[in-house]
Amino acid sequence: MCGIAGFASSDGLDRYSHERVVRMRDVMTHRGPDGAWLWSDDHAALAHRRLSIVDLAGGHQPLSNEDGRIWVTYNGEIYNHREVRAQLEAAGHRYATNCDTETIVHAYEEWGDDCVHRFRGMFAFALWDAPKRRLLLVRDRLGVKPLYWARAGDSLLFASEIKSILASGIITAAANRAVLSEVLATRYTSGDETMFEGIHKLLPGHRLIFENNQVHTEQYWDLPLEGPDPELERMDDASLIARFGELLRESIRLRLMADVPLGAFLSGGIDSTVVAALMAREMNRPVQTFSVAFEDRRFSELAYAREAAAAIGADSHEIVIGDGDFFAALPKMVWHEDEPIAHPSSVPLHFVSALASQHVKVVLTGEGSDELLAGYGKYPRALANWAAGGVYERLVPGVMRSAIASAVVPRLPGRVGRLAARSFMGMRRRPAEMFLDNFAGMPMRQQHALLNPAISTGSDPYAASLEYFGRLNGHSGLLDRLLYTDMKTYLVELLMKQDQMSMSMSIESRVPFLDHHLVEFATRLPHRLKLRGLTTKWILREASRGIIPDSILKRPKMGFPVPFANWIRGSWNGMARDVLLDRRSRERGLINPAAVSQLLDDHRAGTRAGGDAIWALLNLELWYRTFIDGDGTQTLPEPQPASRAA
Numbered sequence: 031m032c033g034i035a036g037f038a039s040s041d042g043l044d045r046y047s048h049e050r051v052v053r054m055r056d057v058m059t060h061r062g063p064d065g066a067w068l069w070s071d072d073h074a075a076l077a078h079r080r081l082s083i084v085d086l087a088g089g090h091q092p093l094s095n096e097d098g099r100i101w102v103t104y105n106g107e108i109y110n111h112r113e114v115r116a117q118l119e120a121a122g123h124r125y126a127t128n129c130d131t132e133t134i135v136h137a138y139e140e141w142g143d144d145c146v147h148r149f150r151g152m153f154a155f156a157l158w159d160a161p162k163r164r165l166l167l168v169r170d171r172l173g174v175k176p177l178y179w180a181r182a183g184d185s186l187l188f189a190s191e192i193k194s195i196l197a198s199g200i201i202t203a204a205a206n207r208a209v210l211s212e213v214l215a216t217r218y219t220s221g222d223e224t225m226f227e228g229i230h231k232l233l234p235g236h237r238l239i240f241e242n243n244q245v246h247t248e249q250y251w252d253l254p255l256e257g258p259d260p261e262l263e264r265m266d267d268a269s270l271i272a273r274f275g276e277l278l279r280e281s282i283r284l285r286l287m288a289d290v291p292l293g294a295f296l297s298g299g300i301d302s303t304v305v306a307a308l309m310a311r312e313m314n315r316p317v318q319t320f321s322v323a324f325e326d327r328r329f330s331e332l333a334y335a336r337e338a339a340a341a342i343g344a345d346s347h348e349i350v351i352g353d354g355d356f357f358a359a360l361p362k363m364v365w366h367e368d369e370p371i372a373h374p375s376s377v378p379l380h381f382v383s384a385l386a387s388q389h390v391k392v393v394l395t396g397e398g399s400d401e402l403l404a405g406y407g408k409y410p411r412a413l414a415n416w417a418a419g420g421v422y423e424r425l426v427p428g429v430m431r432s433a434i435a436s437a438v439v440p441r442l443p444g445r446v447g448r449l450a451a452r453s454f455m456g457m458r459r460r461p462a463e464m465f466l467d468n469f470a471g472m473p474m475r476q477q478h479a480l481l482n483p484a485i486s487t488g489s490d491p492y493a494a495s496l497e498y499f500g501r502l503n504g505h506s507g508l509l510d511r512l513l514y515t516d517m518k519t520y521l522v523e524l525l526m527k528q529d530q531m532s533m534s535m536s537i538e539s540r541v542p543f544l545d546h547h548l549v550e551f552a553t554r555l556p557h558r559l560k561l562r563g564l565t566t567k568w569i570l571r572e573a574s575r576g577i578i579p580d581s582i583l584k585r586p587k588m589g590f591p592v593p594f595a596n597w598i599r600g601s602w603n604g605m606a607r608d609v610l611l612d613r614r615s616r617e618r619g620l621i622n623p624a625a626v627s628q629l630l631d632d633h634r635a636g637t638r639a640g641g642d643a644i645w646a647l648l649n650l651e652l653w654y655r656t657f658i659d660g661d662g663t664q665t666l667p668e669p670q671p672a673s674r675a676a
Contacts, residue, residue, distance in 0.1 A: 033191065034079075034156060035189040035195075036188060039074070039186075042072050047070065050198045053197040058191055060534055061191070063079075067080075067091060067092065073163050074158045074160075076091075078090075078092055081533075081537075091103050095139055096123075096124055100138060100160065101157070103156050104131050105177075106155070107538075108133060118140060123136040150546065155168055163242075168250075169237070171234060171235045172517075172521070172522075172544045173521075176231065178192050179195075184243055187201065191530070192368035193657075201228060205658050209224075210225075210650075211477060215466070215491040215492070216495065217372035218369075218519070220519040233247075233249075235249055235251040236250065258510070267558075271572045275573040278548060291391060293389060295382060295539075296319035297334070298338050298582065301396025304578050305394050307338075310344065319338075319339050319346045319347065320386040320389075320393065322348070322351065324378070325352040331590075337579060338578065338582055349384075351381050353597045353669070355381065361652055361666060364652045365656050366533075370650045372471075379532070383532045383534060383535040386537055394540050395528060399543045401513060403570055404561040404566050412508075413561075416454075416459065462496060467492070471646050472642065474491070483622070498515045498519060507557060594645055598640075598645075605667045606630060608667045
């Protein structure tokens with residue numbers, strides 16, 4: 031795990047290039063505290079910050095092939111590098127190190143751009159082919175490792191983090207308001223744009239070629255698009271469960287490749303518990319596990335984490351944080367994530383990463399299982415809502431449906447009214463409404479109320495998500511389309527969070543559920559193996575029997591809850607008001623101050639839930655101050671007693 035940065039220029043580097051690439055590299059010291067190097071020629075500069083995991087003595091980067099004509103700077107792990115190395119050595123390539131990095135340059139020599147198909151792992155790399163003056167950028171299939179890029183005149187810049195590109199001094203930080211509505215609704219951008227104008231992310235499973243002053247991007251891998259495999263449909267459940275278990279165990283064995291201590295993040299949920307349990311079966315010493323919880327026990331999963339750790343004989347470690355810890359860290363976390371933080375769970379993830387960094391350099395996590403195997407409760411709800419809506423449309427005339435939605439549903443009391451408003455009775459049977467706006471952090475109706483109507487917040491916030499949803503049209507069922515969309519959008523954001531928060535404390539996180547062999551198998555599974563009635567992740571539950579405690583298998587999903595809404599209802603309401611309604615925020619012109627003030631009042635009084643919207647607006651304002659205003663990280667105002675928050 032490392033940080034990479036650099037740029038290439040078709041017209042040649044200038045005398046400031048060395049200074050720029052050093053700044054780009056060293057703003058990411060947290061990604062690689064074990065060493066820093068760079069290499070350049072007349073047209074390219076590659077830089078690297080190293081977190082030593084494999085081949086501790088060797089493996090310094092940037093690294094070249096035998097004759098020094100091909101150079102690479104690389105972030106990640108190629109778990110099958112020994113297997114690929116054997117093929118390359120048989121073909122005559124000579125190795126100078128024992129690290130997986132060198133396999134990339136020799137594989138490129140042997141197979142060109144298609145070398146990426148030989149790699150099994152997580153990776154983001156930049157490869158400079160000096161004789162061709164050609165830069166190749168590649169990001170792994172699922173997007174476990176981040177990679178950003180930008181054009182500036184005759185140059186192309188790249189880095190593991192956006193702040194590195196900004197540190198070059200070539201690109202000026204400017205807000206990309208065209209994606210503002212999408213960021214507020216979905217909490218992230220689903221395409222290749224970022225919140226910074228002109229800075230892009232290389233999408234998962236894509237590569238970019240910069241040559242002759244031209245940029246070309248192409249997709250080299252995708253999830254299977256054809257839906258469930260008919261051959262797998264004919265197999266019995268027991269055989270499919272056994273195969274799934276074999277692939278998961280193989281993935282975990284591969285991810286134990288390291289020359290440093292390893293551990294696991296353990297929440298006490300099914301995903302992290304089965305990962306830790308399978309690690310324990312492969313290791314000759316107790317697994318070190320790391321768990322985080324809040325002082326408010328209603329939001330704590332520690333009891334389950336302790337039970338899971340005891341069951342597998344783990345050496346467990348815990349950290350408990352309070353609201354003061356959370357808000358003290360929040361501004362710095364915005365700096366680490368580069369963009370407004372999508373989910374409050376990023377902050378406790380930073381704290382558990384800090385705990386882990388005291389003991390290990392690598393952790394395995396359970397990320398990815400929910401999107402792969404329909405693990406969220408929203409999937410059965412969405413399917414039922416869609417099916418019921420179809421019957422409703424056939425039986426009830428359109429005029430009557432409109433009258434019910436506009437006149438009846440708003441008058442229904444309490445929870446019944448809220449559920450009806452989010453059902454086929456209160457919305458049109460359209461994917462954008464039922465599957466996207468229905469689960470948005472700040473739905474479009476709320477955006478229209480809270481934002482300044484004079485500003486343009488961009489085009490359809492769901493356009494990119496709907497494009498993914500539509501790719502499977504006619505080939506697969508509704509569940510396949512929902513999972514595919516989430517794998518391409520929501521999961522990519524979660525992986526970015528996992529990467530940035532773990533690297534904020536210089537540890538590497540690995541995600542065995544996202545080994546592409548396992549992903550391709552699971553994607554083709556019959557629906558009955560994923561969602562059976564209201565039971566989510568059915569195949570994982572069955573494959574985990576006898577491996578983890580039954581109480582963990584049967585427990586309800588909590589999803590890493592954070593009591594942000596409670597805190598903002600109490601003593602921190604005044605802090606949110608100070609940040610969101612001060613002079614600078616008002617003059618920015620993004621919000622409707624009166625509407626935001628009313629939102630804060632209503633949330634404090636408990637008459638309207640506003641936690642998600644307040645979170646989104648607070649992070650957006652902190653992001654503006656950190657990156658656009660150039661203030662760097664902030665210190666939030668102190669909390670006020672609840673009686674003074676009014």
